[in-house]
Amino acid sequence: MADPRFFTRATPMTLTQIAVIAEGKPAPGADGGLVLRDVAPLENAGPGDLSFYENARFAKAFSTTTASACLVKPEDAGMAPEGVALVLCAKPYRAFARVAGAFYPEAPAVGVRGPGAVIDPAAVVDASADIGPCAVIGAGAEIGPGCRIEGQAVIGSGVVIGAETVVGAGASLSHCLIGARVRIYPGARIGQDGFGFASGPEGHLKIPQLGRVLIEDDVEIGANTTIDRGSGPDTIIRRGCIIDNQVQIGHNVEIGEGCVIIAQCGVAGSSKLGDHVVVAGQAGISGHLRIGAGARIAAQAGVMRDIKRGEEVCGAPAIPIRQFWRQQVKLSKLAEGKG
């Protein structure tokens, strides 16, 4: 079970209760009254535990699991070892996410005002929001119901935060409007000036950055990620995006709905990503580009041109992935004298 120092487990649930949460149904013959106490991956699960099976890679672990119950697709039910109670569901992994969340629910905000928190009299903080120790809420900021602002976070003047959003320890926000159910991890920096200068022999003259950062609902922003505000237009992260740690988003960038941006990527100023783009770790996207919806950018790729809808690219400079691998194979053969 999860370390009780850090996680509080809910009371046990019956298979029937779990089936409801999982949006599935107990398999024929399964005992709906069976009591489950915890969740665990297949290989670690034991009596009293619920697990799940979806990916064929874990078929062996499934066939030998000692879990008491398992979430499984109807078509895989036959693979289960005898004695494992099954809950049938279309998407066992998603179902498991919901059940795990029910066993280890996050504590809801209850209106705590931490010691040392500095809330400007002109801020509007919902009574139900938690404000952590030494957090700072600036003048005119609005913090919605159920928000949790952790210790040492700094919410700048005028920043608006929607309901049930979490801002992690030591993060800082300014010049931004944040939606509901957004999670901003510790140390993220949102809304500082973009990197805009008029450069010349006399030096680099800063261009006032007069835009904002807009973050829509249900977005995740990883730890120590930085998102600069727009120069005049806004920097926009659309709903449902998940952005990992140490990502850099330049000014005026737009990230479409549901995009996935893995750790340590950078998106330079004014580039626009369509919906559901996936950018793997440490990739870079130059400025002023258009990345079509559903495009996939490989890890460490260096994108220097527009990418079409659904295109998959790799390498630096990034090229279509099949072309990339043909080049790698060719070069390898040539270097070994087989070209």
Next chain:
Amino acid sequence: MADPRFFTRATPMTLTQIAVIAEGKPAPGADGGLVLRDVAPLENAGPGDLSFYENARFAKAFSTTTASACLVKPEDAGMAPEGVALVLCAKPYRAFARVAGAFYPEAPAVGVRGPGAVIDPAAVVDASADIGPCAVIGAGAEIGPGCRIEGQAVIGSGVVIGAETVVGAGASLSHCLIGARVRIYPGARIGQDGFGFASGPEGHLKIPQLGRVLIEDDVEIGANTTIDRGSGPDTIIRRGCIIDNQVQIGHNVEIGEGCVIIAQCGVAGSSKLGDHVVVAGQAGISGHLRIGAGARIAAQAGVMRDIKRGEEVCGAPAIPIRQFWRQQVKLSKLAEGKG
């Protein structure tokens, strides 16, 4: 106009006033008494707005702009649509930066001491400097006139900060001397120990890091950027450098005047960059190298050898840029059977 939640606009100005700020002059026939209320890019500007035109890429937007007035080079004045009042200046973009700054001036420091700020009795903080909520100023630290130290920033013992420098929310400084008009963005880490160890089978033994970080005047240090202090010599960032977010500068590095270091670059220990070097995003420079003045390092380049003055390099390992592209073209042809 810029969101008034975050930006305070100055009162309207006449074309004559703007010409003074722009260091330009109204075009023959322009009405010096014309009142301008705001700045905007060409495509968004409307009546009452001032815009600028410099880059031919925006020629079309210029020719159809509905801005009331525009900063423009004398030789481009003829391209302006009728009815747009012109201010002629040699460098319209720089001029626009100054005018935008006049319309949206930063609030000057006025000697605020934020609630929860912890200022050591042995620190010397100029009466005019603003110290944000919960900021910490250590013993012996000196904060110059007009500085703004934002909330949660930590200024270590003995750190000296020149006039009108800004330290962003949650940044931390130690073992460093900082010049005037420096801007340090949120979460930057300056002056921690460099990464120096005597390694062997017995383990990694830390070498005391006995140097400092010296940052000269008019430097920008991006959000979550890290600059380690020297091991004995100092780490030095010379005047006028602009360093973007999430850059890593190792111990004993020297960055020459006016360099531009884009986001997520890394410069390893003891490397020295000459003046006006440009390092594009995600590039890396190995340790103990010399990069000549005016050199240009492409995005994601991996520099493993000294680079000559003015040289332009690309790739990992970094090679002269023309050679890099010849190799890319050759490999592409070979892989397609056309080599």
Next chain:
Amino acid sequence: MADPRFFTRATPMTLTQIAVIAEGKPAPGADGGLVLRDVAPLENAGPGDLSFYENARFAKAFSTTTASACLVKPEDAGMAPEGVALVLCAKPYRAFARVAGAFYPEAPAVGVRGPGAVIDPAAVVDASADIGPCAVIGAGAEIGPGCRIEGQAVIGSGVVIGAETVVGAGASLSHCLIGARVRIYPGARIGQDGFGFASGPEGHLKIPQLGRVLIEDDVEIGANTTIDRGSGPDTIIRRGCIIDNQVQIGHNVEIGEGCVIIAQCGVAGSSKLGDHVVVAGQAGISGHLRIGAGARIAAQAGVMRDIKRGEEVCGAPAIPIRQFWRQQVKLSKLAEGKG
């Protein structure tokens, strides 16, 4: 000498005292009573200074040094200029690290409770530990003897920290158990949720992250580095690892003993590194890989497959280093028409 604003030098020591600290012995004829006041590198050392010589690269500096005394291997003693008192030791650089530490000892923790610090009544903080200004210690957290928690650091509920560990300014820890003599630099983020989602057309559904981060003794974690907690298993950093700034460690990763991870590297989820692996700057390791003990990953490498014990790889995708260089040479020749 080191800037007295930042460093406090101990009283002078005799050559005999230094020999004890260095675990060496004065060379025949050296004056054990010679008084040394400071340490310095060979080229800067003058009268009263102790330096060291180990690497042949500095042979010239050694032969002309004006240091009063020098740590040196017995076999190099003959190269010393006349008048330099020698201390013979097997590993002069390690010895120098110890002596430098004796001249500039870190101030021990003395039980300071900084102004504005927020210590939960249910936390257990050893009386000898220093807690900096505005630091936050959560309920159930345990801080061992001699620890130094710097200003603005946030130690989450239940976090356990062993003896003499240092947590830098503004760092945040949650869901983790930390060993003794660990050094965590400013802005590091340890223990936040890993990046785990069940993705589908309905969006990205967060998987509760129910593991921890375990950091063993004598580990260094660089500034603004991020280490996510496990999803169920733990993320583990074994003893003696040194991790530089801005490194990203994903959930469920295991890093073996004594590994060296240079700045801006990323290790994706569930990868396991054996002992004494060296990963150079900006390299990336994909998820679910095994990297054998003693492997060496070059700077900016992109590792996409398992790496054998002791293997040295380079490039993206990473390949054996000799193969990498053969390919580079071949491509260069072909592009120049000499292939």
